[in-house]
Amino acid sequence: MSLQDDVDSLIFEMPRRAIIFKSSTVMEDGSSFLGYNNDPNNANASNSDGEQLLYYSPIGTLYVQDDGTMWHKTIRSNNTWEAFGSGSGGGGGSSTTEKHVLTRGAFEINMQSPSAVFIPMQENNFASDTWYDDINYIHAMVLPYDTTLKRVVVRSTASAANEVIIGMHTNDGQPLGSNLDYKFFPLSAVETQQYNFTNNNESRVFTFTDAASAGAGSTLGLSVSADGNIGMTNMTVVLEYNTA
Numbered sequence: 001m002s003l004q005d006d007v008d009s010l011i012f013e014m015p016r017r018a019i020i021f022k023s024s025t026v027m028e029d030g031s032s033f034l035g036y037n038n039d040p041n042n043a044n045a046s047n048s049d050g051e052q053l054l055y056y057s058p059i060g061t062l063y064v065q066d067d068g069t070m071w072h073k074t075i076r077s078n079n080t081w082e083a084f085g086s087g088s089g090g091g092g093g094s095s096t097t098e099k100h101v102l103t104r105g106a107f108e109i110n111m112q113s114p115s116a117v118f119i120p121m122q123e124n125n126f127a128s129d130t131w132y133d134d135i136n137y138i139h140a141m142v143l144p145y146d147t148t149l150k151r152v153v154v155r156s157t158a159s160a161a162n163e164v165i166i167g168m169h170t171n172d173g174q175p176l177g178s179n180l181d182y183k184f185f186p187l188s189a190v191e192t193q194q195y196n197f198t199n200n201n202e203s204r205v206f207t208f209t210d211a212a213s214a215g216a217g218s219t220l221g222l223s224v225s226a227d228g229n230i231g232m233t234n235m236t237v238v239l240e241y242n243t244a
Contacts, residue, residue: 020062021054037066040073040081042150042207055079099150102237109156109224109233116167116187116223119235129224132180132187140171140184140219145241147220149212152193152238153205154224158231159197166206167192169221172214185221190214197230 025034027049034050036043040063045055054063061073063081071081080099104119106129111117120128121141128138149168156164167189174182193206214220222237224230 019057019060020064021057022064023050023066025050027053039210040071041079043079044205044207046205096243098241098243100239100241102239103235104222104237105234106224106232108229108231109226110229110231111226116165116225118169119222119224121220121222132223135180135184135221137184140221143214143216143218143220145216145243147214147216147242148210148240149191149208149220150238150240151205151207152222153203153236154195154233155201155203155235156197156230156233158200158229159202160200161197162226162228162230163194163196164204164230165192165194165223165225167223167225168208168212169223170214170218172218185219189223200231 021034023034023037026032027034032049034053035048036050036054040054043051043054045052054061056076057073059073059076062070063073064070070084072084074080074082102121102124104121104124105126106117106119107126109117109129116132117129118132118135118139120138122138125138130139152166154164154166156162168191169185169187169189171182171185172190174186176182180186191208191212193208195204195206197204220239222235224233224235
């Protein structure tokens with residue numbers, strides 16, 4: 001039985017009963033478990049069969065984390081889930097979360113790891129990526145809300161056989177001063193995610209943890225490092241705002 005058979009079965013059963021997944025859900029082979037216990041919006045279809053099943057599950061599917069947080073699938077095409085009790089409306093002073101998508105990139109990222117190129121975050125200018133010593137205000141996005149970097153999708157023309165590292169940088173918590181760490185952000189990343197590409201023009205989702213966060217008014221910077229020339233690079237950045 002294939003994953004498509006599983007998904008087709010889910011679609012058939014949806015009008016008859018609620019489909020609820022959890023980390024201990026037994027997979028089709030009868031012995032392995034779904035195994036994922038995190039925000040289902042971050043499920044990556046290439047990581048495991050369990051995450052793949054979540055990613056491709058139909059609208060209306062339910063998923064509950066081990067801590068009791070329950071989600072429902074709202075958009076299938078880009079794997080969007082909403083937690084019960086979140087979203088707009090309802091009053092009572094409850095917090096809401098909103099996703100924000102940025103499109104960024106560079107004409108050519110040609111460097112050697114562990115050096116890093118910084119992407120312009122305040123504007124979408126492919127010619128403005130630069131080394132740390134040359135960063136300026138266009139490389140530091142000022143955050144309007146408490147923010148978590150959820151994912152960065154990367155696609156490069158010469159990515160084959162290159163290891164690519166994406167870093168999240170922020171001045172959150174830095175003492176007031178005139179140095180680069182406060183004006184923009186430190187050279188060291190709060191969190192990095194990496195992937196070894198096998199093909200050119202291969203799209204890859206770099207999924208970040210909740211630790212890749214910063215408060216309202218702080219800066220956000222993104223760095224790209226690789227062990228070779230990865231060429232023209234497109235990036236899609238997904239941020240999650242807490243608008244409480």
